[in-house]
Amino acid sequence: MLIAVGLASAFAITSLPAAYATPSGTAVIAEVYGGGGNSGATLVRDFVELGNAGSAAYDLSGYSVQYLPGSPSASSQWQVTALSGAVAPGGRYLVAEAAGTGGTTALPAPDATGSVAMSATSGTIALVSGTAALSCKTAADCAAESRIVDLVGYGSAVVREGSGPVTGASNTASVARGSSLADTDDNAADLTAGTPSPVNSAGQTPGSGDGDGGGGGGGDPTTPGTVRVHDIQGTTRLSPLNGQSVTRVPGLVTGVRTSGSKGYWIQDPSADADPRTSEGVFVYTGSADPAVAVGDSVLVSGKVSEYYPSSTSQSLTEITGPTATVLSGGNALPTALTLDPASVPDAYAPTAGGGSIDALALEPAVYAQDFYESAEGMRVTFADARVVGATTAYDELWVTVKPDESPSARGGTLYSSYDQPNTGRLKVMALDTAAAFPTANVGDELSGTTTGPLDYSTYGGYNVQATALGTLVDNGLEREVTRRQKGDELAVATYNVENLDALDEQEKFDRLAEGVAVNLSSPDVVALEEIQDDTGATSDGTVTSEATLKRFTDAIRAAGGPRYQWRYIAPAENQDGGEPGGNIRQVFLFNPKRVSFTDRAGGDATTATGVVKTRKGARLTYSPGRIDPAGDAWDNSRKPLVGEFVFHGETVFVIANHFTSKGGDQPLHGRYQPPARSSETQRQAQAAEVNTFVKSLLAADKNAKAVVLGDLNDFEFSPTVTTLTDGKVLKPLITTLPAAQRYTYVYDGNAQTLDHILTSPAVTRFDYDVVHINAEFADQASDHDPQIVRIDVAKCR
Structure with missing residues (x-):
């Protein structure tokens, strides 16, 4: 057991106490060499040799040797090599570590093998009862670590036993105990530098038996290296x-x-x-x-x-x-690693307080991301997997190897909280470029086995590069059609039409128009997101969308819908984000045969609309108008569009939103854990602005009927939505659906909610529906699904 002698100085690391233990009469660290394969070295690998001075075998099952840099930083981690077997009485036990590119002589066959690249000149080696990485980084802290059986610090190592570390280690010199393996718990006294002399449990030395990999193979190009x-x-x-x-x-x-x-x-x-x-x-x-x-x-x-x-x-x-x-050639391939609920852990990734997990020792039995990393580049296989992300234009799709993990109502995998990223999701691509890649929708199945190397990329993280692809089974997913509103129901919808402009192909207009006229059953009001100006993504000063909206409303009419009118506020050039020159904005379409729009002139790109209290209730100063367009929350982002509508004599305020994108957020699968969601800061500020505006409506009329809707670019469980609903002034309607139906978008195989409809407290009689027509399908008119609320306005009193 290690104990500390003396006091640690708070001013100089050299004043830290040495670490002492009851001197071992059994297992000790006999020799340490970190110069393997370095310049001037003869041996090709680093090694640690253990010895047993006792009279009985020393069982190493569950033990490890661990390495720490000589001057550890805050981010330094102990690197672990697991051991097995035993050290015979009077015997030795050889642990091979990382190989360098130099040297000519192999170690004798090691008893255990690790991959730690030890420093030749300074470091600490510990023999540990257990395989969990140590956390101590000073002599004092390691003195209190009861799992340490023996410890050797060499060079200028901070962590060492006794008066100081043993000196003299180099590319050509190891540090070793004498033949008696004497241990007085003083590294400087117990070990000395000399020529490396590794011995394994069979008593073999370099050249006396089978080595660790052929000794580099000399110059023979057909002999494996070390x-x-x-x-x-x-x-x-x-x-x-x-x-x-x-x-x-x-x-x-x-x-x-x-x-x-x-x-x-x-x-x-x-x-x-x-x-x-x-x-x-x-x-x-x-x-x-x-x-x-x-x-x-x-x-x-x-x-x-x-x-x-x-x-x-x-x-x-x-x-x-x-x-x-x-x-x-033609050799049988290694057996592929099976991916299924039994092999892939349920926990997603280790955490590092938002820092990098690069240096953390992998725990493949604990974390899915560690499990996948431990198989990076290896053949993997899965069977009969459900498709949870439709085929993309890049010939890739997403499956889940965990069929019971967070299923959505239509065959996907639901993303319902930050701490449940869904570990069974994997992207699949094919290495066979001659064969057609299957066109799959969510809920389809890759039947049979899919096998190939496990790869990693920035888009989606771990993925299978399939050499054998399962057979697609079409499970017949159909696009939804919502019911038509009744005569006394006001139907309000939101639809992100993905950068629609007048230069797009007619097919895109027709597909989106069918979504409005048929699948949404011609709502009375449609809030559109991502309507671009008439010249699209070209910075030419154009900011109007008249030609775009004329083509779109004509297409809706041709698809059987009403003759919609529109209202919007044109943005200033390149001030609202999106594609440069595209000038995306929100637009209201409305059916004048069912609902009227209250026009109050004066709203423009930079002028804010406000709320006025009247004897008849609240009204807008400008309609259409924008919420605080000069506010910092809306920098380089779309400003909310507000309009005042009248249906059956009742005023309804509609606020169309397109909050700032999630671009810049760290990915779920990235090296920083937990990932930072930096874009969330601006969305929370935007949510606070909209929340304040709704409160001003309710202050003017506590029974004001407001519908807040659009692409909020955030989840129903996010701080953005919490901020938006502060004070219970708005109800997120997505939460009124069964949990398995709460999604409007599919990203990296996760079905999630980015688009929302929220209503003020006076809206008490409603029927809400997310209409799934895009996000789950390989053939999409947009990447978002629209949604609709039908409000019985007269009964909302």
């Missing part, structure tokens, strides 16, 4: 060999990609015993077509690299600038 794929992948998200060259890494080619990011995957069929270390890796050939085929046995040389698809994504471990020797 580095294996699991050495490259390591036990964290980052390779311990990142930036280093590797030579003749053996593996079987399991998949070849000849388009996009060209390259191939190799997998070592001889796996190590550590579930954290993947046996597969991507070999990136760049623009060159890979000169290998699936089933080839190859030796690959190149440079290990961590490729970050984006600044917030996790990385993909690769071998770049490769050369390969094909030893044979």
Whole structure:
């Protein structure tokens, strides 16, 4: 047991106390070498050697050796190598760690293998009872850690035993105890520097028995080198060999990609015993077509690299600038790892207080993202998977390998809270570019087995690059048609029409028009989001949308709908976000045969509408008008459009919104956990503005009937919606539906709510519906589903 002697100074790290333990008469750390494969080294790998000075075997089951840098920072983590077996009395036990690119001599066959790249000159090694990573980073804290059996600090290590660390370690020198394995718990006194002399449990030394990988193979191009794929992948998200060259890494080619990011995957069929270390890796050939085929046995040389698809994504471990020797072809591939509810954990990802999880030791039995990372590049397989994200224009779809995880009403996977991101979702693409990719809708099935290497990209995270794709089973998902409103019901809808402008093809107008006239059954009022100006995404000073709206309303009429009129406020050029030059805005369409619009002139891009209290209740100063367009909350974003409508003699205020996008938020699957949702700050400010405006309506008339609707770009459980409803001035109608029906959008296989309709307290008699016609389908008119509320205005008193 380690105890501390003396007091720790708060002023200088050199004043920290040494760590002492009851001297061990059994298992100790006998030798430490971190210079393997470095310049001048003879041995190709780092190693830790244990010894047993006792008279009985020392069982190492469940034990580990752990490494900490000599001068640990706040982000430094102990790196863990699990052990098994035992140290015989008077015997030795050899733990092989990371290989370098130099050296000529292999270690004798190790008793345990890790992938820790130890420093040659300074560090700390601990023998630990357990495999959970230590957290102590000072001698004092490690002195209180009862799991530490023995500890050696070398070079200038902060964490050490006794008067100081043992000195003299280098690329060519290890630090070792004497033959008696004496332990007085003073590293400087107990160990000395000398020529590395690794011994395994069989008593073998370098050259006396089978080595750890062929000793580099000399110059023979058909002999594997000392580095294996699991050495490259390591036990964290980052390779311990990142930036280093590797030579003749053996593996079987399991998949070849000849388009996009060209390259191939190799997998070592001889796996190590550590579930954290993947046996597969991507070999990136760049623009060159890979000169290998699936089933080839190859030796690959190149440079290990961590490729970050984006600044917030996790990385993909690769071998770049490769050369390969094909030893044979047509070999049987390694058995694929099964992905199913039993293998994929329910917890999503470890957390690091919003920081990077790159350096955390993987826990594949605990976290789904760790599980997938531990299989990065390996062959995986799943069977009979439900499609939860429709086929895209990029020939990809989403499935779930967990059929019972958060099912939506129509076959998708529901995203219902930040802490339930749904771990069974995976994106699927095909490596066979000659075969047609299946066109799938949500709720369809990939029947049979889908198999291929597990990859990672910025778009969606982990994905399967299928070499064998299941057969598509069409489960017949149909587009919904909502009922027509009754004569005494005011029907108000919202629909994001995805950057519609007058230059679009007629087919797009016709598809969107059918959604309004047929699927929404011709609402009385439709709030449109993403109507662009008449020249689309061209910065030419045009801000009007008359031609766009004429084409759209003509198409609605041709589809059997009414002759709609429209109202909007034209934005100032490039002040409302969206595509540059597009000048997207919200627009009211209304059926003048059913509802009238109250026009009050004066509203423009920069003038705010207000609320006036009258004897007949509240009214707007400008209709149509904008809510506080000069406010900071609306910088580079769409300003809410407010209109005053009259239906059967009753005034109804409609507020159309398109809050700022979620662009800039960190992804669910990224390296920062939990992910930051930076865009949420502006949406909360926007929600507060709308909430304040609704409160002004209710202050003027507590029975004011208000409908707040549109694309809020946030979830029903988000702080944005909480802010919008503050004071219970608005009711989010999405929460009135059964939980499995609460979605308007599908992103990365998650069915979620971004579009909303909310109503003021006076709206007591209503019928609400999300009309699923787009988000679940490969063939979409828009990426959003519209929704509608039918209000019995006369009975809302």
